Amino acid sequence: SAEDGYRLWLRYNTIDNPALLQQYRQQITSINCPVDDGKLVAANQELQTGLSGLLGKKVPAQPAIINGAVLLGLPERSPVIRKLVADSALAHLGDEGFIIRTVMYEGKNITLITANKEAGILYGVFHFLRLMQTQQPIRQLSITSAPKIKIRLLNHWDNLNRTVERGYAGSSIWDWQRLPGYIDQRYIDYARANASIGINGTVLTNVNANAIILTDEWLQKIAALANAFRPYNIKVYLTARFSAPVEIGKLKTADPLNEEVRKWWKDKTDEIYKYIPDFGGFLVKANSEGQPGPQNYNRTHADGANMLADAVAPHGGIIMWRAFVYSNETPEDRFKQAYNDFKPLDGQFRKNVLVQVKNGPIDFQPREPFHPLFGAMPQTPLMMEYQLTQEYLGFATHLVYMAPLFKEVLDADTHAKNNSTVAQIVDGTTDGHTLSGMAGVSNIGSDINWTGHPFGQANWYTLGRLAWDNTLTSAQIANEWLRQTFTNKSAFVDTVQKLMLASREIMVNYMTPLGLHHIMGYGHHYGPAPWYNKAPRADWNPVYFHKADSIGIGFNRTATGSNALAQYQPAVRQQFEELATCPEAFLLWFHHVPWDYKMHSGKTLWETLCDKYYSGVDSVRWIQRSWNGMKNYIDAERFSEVKQLLAIQEQEAVWWRNACLLYFQTFSNKPIPARYEKPD
Numbered sequence: 001s002a003e004d005g006y007r008l009w010l011r012y013n014t015i016d017n018p019a020l021l022q023q024y025r026q027q028i029t030s031i032n033c034p035v036d037d038g039k040l041v042a043a044n045q046e047l048q049t050g051l052s053g054l055l056g057k058k059v060p061a062q063p064a065i066i067n068g069a070v071l072l073g074l075p076e077r078s079p080v081i082r083k084l085v086a087d088s089a090l091a092h093l094g095d096e097g098f099i100i101r102t103v104m105y106e107g108k109n110i111t112l113i114t115a116n117k118e119a120g121i122l123y124g125v126f127h128f129l130r131l132m133q134t135q136q137p138i139r140q141l142s143i144t145s146a147p148k149i150k151i152r153l154l155n156h157w158d159n160l161n162r163t164v165e166r167g168y169a170g171s172s173i174w175d176w177q178r179l180p181g182y183i184d185q186r187y188i189d190y191a192r193a194n195a196s197i198g199i200n201g202t203v204l205t206n207v208n209a210n211a212i213i214l215t216d217e218w219l220q221k222i223a224a225l226a227n228a229f230r231p232y233n234i235k236v237y238l239t240a241r242f243s244a245p246v247e248i249g250k251l252k253t254a255d256p257l258n259e260e261v262r263k264w265w266k267d268k269t270d271e272i273y274k275y276i277p278d279f280g281g282f283l284v285k286a287n288s289e290g291q292p293g294p295q296n297y298n299r300t301h302a303d304g305a306n307m308l309a310d311a312v313a314p315h316g317g318i319i320m321w322r323a324f325v326y327s328n329e330t331p332e333d334r335f336k337q338a339y340n341d342f343k344p345l346d347g348q349f350r351k352n353v354l355v356q357v358k359n360g361p362i363d364f365q366p367r368e369p370f371h372p373l374f375g376a377m378p379q380t381p382l383m384m385e386y387q388l389t390q391e392y393l394g395f396a397t398h399l400v401y402m403a404p405l406f407k408e409v410l411d412a413d414t415h416a417k418n419n420s421t422v423a424q425i426v427d428g429t430t431d432g433h434t435l436s437g438m439a440g441v442s443n444i445g446s447d448i449n450w451t452g453h454p455f456g457q458a459n460w461y462t463l464g465r466l467a468w469d470n471t472l473t474s475a476q477i478a479n480e481w482l483r484q485t486f487t488n489k490s491a492f493v494d495t496v497q498k499l500m501l502a503s504r505e506i507m508v509n510y511m512t513p514l515g516l517h518h519i520m521g522y523g524h525h526y527g528p529a530p531w532y533n534k535a536p537r538a539d540w541n542p543v544y545f546h547k548a549d550s551i552g553i554g555f556n557r558t559a560t561g562s563n564a565l566a567q568y569q570p571a572v573r574q575q576f577e578e579l580a581t582c583p584e585a586f587l588l589w590f591h592h593v594p595w596d597y598k599m600h601s602g603k604t605l606w607e608t609l610c611d612k613y614y615s616g617v618d619s620v621r622w623i624q625r626s627w628n629g630m631k632n633y634i635d636a637e638r639f640s641e642v643k644q645l646l647a648i649q650e651q652e653a654v655w656w657r658n659a660c661l662l663y664f665q666t667f668s669n670k671p672i673p674a675r676y677e678k679p680d
């Protein structure tokens with residue numbers, strides 16, 4: 001039924017393995033939770049709901065500690081817990097970490113979930129439920145967990161008229177018209193889903209911002225959402241339009257060094273905190289793609305960010321200032337512009353500013369090298385921005401599991417220092433930052449199943465899990481998501497996990513193999529349009545990125561080209577710069593390569609390009625066959641949704657392959673290898 005999609009990974013269906021169900025029922029007989037705090041109420045409620053579903057019977061609240069109790073609580077309020085857990089065990093867990101332990105208390109076997117703060121208990125409860133949802137043993141638990149990253153956010157590109165920029169799953173879930181009076185159950189379920197994967201904040205509005213959101217009428221609506229989310233440890237953040245002082249404040253300027261402007265932001269911020277005492281702060285897109293910013297007044301990004309940082313600092317707020325800036329007027333490779341703008345500002349930002357950097361230097365492509373700013377600004381916490389909504393990845397129509405894309409970037413070594421993978425830069429270990437962040441541009445909308453494609457849910461899930469623990473593997477995340485979302489049956493999980501793990505590379509192969517990028521349809525970014533050259537600015541044209549000509553294809557970013565590679569550390573640069581050592585996956589990101597260049601395999605570039613496109617299509621067919629075998633394991637509705645979407649994906653993979661190869665062939669003047677000449 002439709003509900004199967006709505007419930008996401010929080011289904012809590014009764015355990016279908018009788019022996020295990022029996023075991024769980026023995027281990028868990030009651031819940032013991034002091035209900036005195038909002039976040040504990042939420043934790044307690046979730047535990048009730050989860051356990052009664054999973055165990056197929058109500059698990060009663062029980063004020064006495066009996067055999068089989070699940071005991072929730074903070075040591076500071078419970079002498080029992082103080083006895084059971086040494087202070088030292090909690091010392092490194094911070095405000096959000098938790099402990100789950102099976103312990104004996106006065107001869108009773110109990111499961112203890114504790115933490116320094118209520119939020120930790122909430123996360124502990126979700127973790128405990130996940131163990132059961134994925135059918136893990138729970139008889140001897142000794143788990144300690146704390147988030148690697150402090151600020152774990154969704155970024156909604158939701159407009160105030162409920163359209164969603166780059167949204168493919170319906171309209172915005174924020175029902176502004178009925179707020180603040182009406183709290184849709186969906187807000188609560190949204191908060192539960194986020195809390196279950198450790199997401200602790202949400203930017204409600206589009207980075208292409210509307211200043212109106214900062215006015216009284218709207219702030220009341222925001223406050224209502226904040227109240228709904230608070231029990232789930234989710235803070236709200238807003239996007240700040242840099243010109244708001246002019247647009248809604250009636251000032252003549254938005255110059256960040258102007259005293260009146262600074263005062264306007266301070267007053268505005270104070271007002272926001274009156275409505276929302278735990279408001280998170282602002283996310284800002286400035287001087288990018290037509291957005292106003294400090295450069296309009298010949299000020300720097302640091303000037304702009306610091307002005308806002310000073311306004312929110314007294315309230316404990318933060319500023320996330322985006323590094324996604326590039327301008328058409330600058331006659332410079334778009335790849336290089338963010339680094340050129342931001343690197344010189346390292347050290348100039350206030351302590352409560354994070355610079356938010358997209359994973360790659362261009363724009364959320366199926367594959368990008370890591371952004372050269374990672375490792376280049378040691379004095380500034382750099383926040384990772386991923387895109388969950390599949391703007392360049394086939395919208396909510398194509399199946400692509402993005403964990404491998406996210407991990408590829410996190411695992412990349414920036415060589416800035418020892419221990420300076422992108423993961424270590426972002427989580428703050430490399431440079432000792434305590435402020436750290438990771439955000440995903442949301443793929444959520446009003447569709448019944450939230451994300452349009454049933455597998456889009458997996459990307460939302462991944463963002464949260466990776467922000468909590470960046471050492472999790474793509475396989476682990478896929479595995480636990482599948483078990484919770486569909487079924488624990490191994491025939492299903494094994495097969496579908498395999499296709500999920502392969503899906504990103506398959507997409508790269510039929511869309512943008514060998515380092516091609518940004519050759520999607522102009523503006524909407526759906527489907528192939530490598531030939532397009534009529535955009536109002538050069539760096540929005542696919543031809544700008546692939547540079548195919550009679551000699552070859554690819555963007556020369558070596559010293560003889562744009563020299564973007566100089567923005568990386570020497571070790572990274574060298575690897576990419578040498579044709580012989582540049583990984584094939586990144587080849588055309590950095591080199592203009594002759595059509596008959598011999599690849600490592602001995603085949604020419606052209607032949608290899610053909611191989612990739614053809615194998616991409618073949619692999620989509622493999623996914624289809626695998627999926628067809630899954631019919632009996634899951635509900636008919638989701639089975640059929642995915643099946644239909646895969647059929648479109650297959651047609652469109654063919655479209656991509658044919659469009660790209662036929663177009664590039666007009667430059668290569670070489671035949672498609674004969675083995676591919678059978679019609680399909």
Ligand code: GCW
Nearest residue numbers: 157165166207208285324363
């Ligand atoms: O990915 C591009 C999108 C724009 C978006 C911009 C950004 C919100 O095409 O729609 O604007 O990036 O990240 O700011």
